[in-house]
Amino acid sequence: MSTSxxxxxxxxxxxxxxxxxxxxxxxxEVLRSGWVTSGxxxxxxxxxxxxxxxxxxxxxFANGTATMKIALQVAGxxxxxxxxxxxxxxxxTSNVILSVGATPVFVDVDxxxxxxxxxxxxxxxxxxxxxxxxxxxxGLPVNMDQLCAIAKTHELRVIEDAAQAFGSQxxxxxxxxxxxxxxxxxxxxxxxxxVEGGCLVLNNADEAKLAEKFRLQGLTRQGMDGMDVDVLGxxxxxxxxxxxxxxxxxKQLPAFQxxxxxxxxxxxxxxRSAMHSAGLSHMQLELPVENFINTNWHMFQVVLPLxxxxxDRAQIMTELKELGIGTGVHYPAITGFxxxxxxxxxxxxxxxxERIGRSILTLPxxxxxxxxxxxxxTHALVTILQKYAKP
Ligand SMILES: *Cc1c(COP(=O)(O)O)cnc(C)c1O
Numbered sequence: 483m484s485t486s487x488x489x490x491x492x493x494x495x496x497x498x499x500x501x502x503x504x505x506x507x508x509x510x511e512v513l514r515s516g517w518v519t520s521g522x523x524x525x526x527x528x529x530x531x532x533x534x535x536x537x538x539x540x541x542x543f544a545n546g547t548a549t550m551k552i553a554l555q556v557a558g559x560x561x562x563x564x565x566x567x568x569x570x571x572x573x574x575t576s577n578v579i580l581s582v583g584a585t586p587v588f589v590d591v592d593x594x595x596x597x598x599x600x601x602x603x604x605x606x607x608x609x610x611x612x613x614x615x616x617x618x619x620x621g622l623p624v625n626m627d628q629l630c631a632i633a634k635t636h637e638l639r640v641i642e643d644a645a646q647a648f649g650s651q652x653x654x655x656x657x658x659x660x661x662x663x664x665x666x667x668x669x670x671x672x673x674x675x676x677v678e679g680g681c682l683v684l685n686n687a688d689e690a691k692l693a694e695k696f697r698l699q700g701l702t703r704q705g706m707d708g709m710d711v712d713v714l715g716x717x718x719x720x721x722x723x724x725x726x727x728x729x730x731x732x733k734q735l736p737a738f739q740x741x742x743x744x745x746x747x748x749x750x751x752x753x754r755s756a757m758h759s760a761g762l763s764h765m766q767l768e769l770p771v772e773n774f775i776n777t778n779w780h781m782f783q784v785v786l787p788l789x790x791x792x793x794d795r796a797q798i799m800t801e802l803k804e805l806g807i808g809t810g811v812h813y814p815a816i817t818g819f820x821x822x823x824x825x826x827x828x829x830x831x832x833x834x835x836e837r838i839g840r841s842i843l844t845l846p847x848x849x850x851x852x853x854x855x856x857x858x859x860t861h862a863l864v865t866i867l868q869k870y871a872k873p
Contacts, residue, residue: 505731523729530729538658541694546669565587588816596783607636612638640663756860766787784845
């Protein structure tokens, strides 16, 4: 494949949201209704989500970041507390820990799952540790049994950053239907999107009340009997415009999910056979965990064998882009960011995360992709790897 053929092929972004006509019509209806912010559609969406999560209380928020911050507030985590998390995540995960005044403690990742290595968590626990915040990268959950056992032994809260894991499961149970506090994001790239939004699965009515209070300025009451505020809250409510989109996405989720799985399956066989045909079987291109039961296939990520290549990831991404293929980096290790370096975190303290953060590459995967796209993307990637293979 030569770069000159690229202009004739449509660009494939790494992801693209899908909103059907019924969703667009429903948004128009909300806009015409005269009630556009949090109201009946939000209540309906929260009820639908609660049913989805086996009857547990669910509250929605303006975005996944606000959702996670409120989860920490509901758990009473603040200054002086430590929260154990992973360096391989969207920076929101550790930013929210800092934003409530607590301290993120980074534990290295497992090279296969790319999620927090639960075997290394115990060594990071101190008398100040209050919670564990695992992240399910690409929607692949951690071992929930092991996670819950650690939390129980050390009396810790678990706040799951399940932003990418809507529709994922653990031993036949949906992520969110089990666990402690479970946070999801409905941002545009996520498997279920409300454009922006998020939801938190809680344990009981008291926690749900507390979450509502933090969601709206810390108001305890508002009405004929006056108004009172007893904690510092924000303005983090989800609107009916977003909620109605979510209701429609929830109906389409099984179809989205089936398509994502089918495309992921195609990637595994296409990449393996193309690597073999290109004589690159010796190259250690790392594929995702081939788990078609637990994962919602939020992303299809490979870890590039940079030690066996003459170029870096940026060059590979540039050449893929020239061939009309969008890719992404999810994510560089958080500990390398200037803010975190200034706070004293060291990139080499978590060497596996450092390597993965430098080498991971997200290939396009979204329900609207065509089968042929998999072949085109695979061919482009393998051709580039072949071109730059060290002898
Ligand atoms: C998307 C995402 C978030 C944040 O969600 P927003 O809705 O963008 O605020 C947090 N953590 C992870 C792992 C994410 O992928």
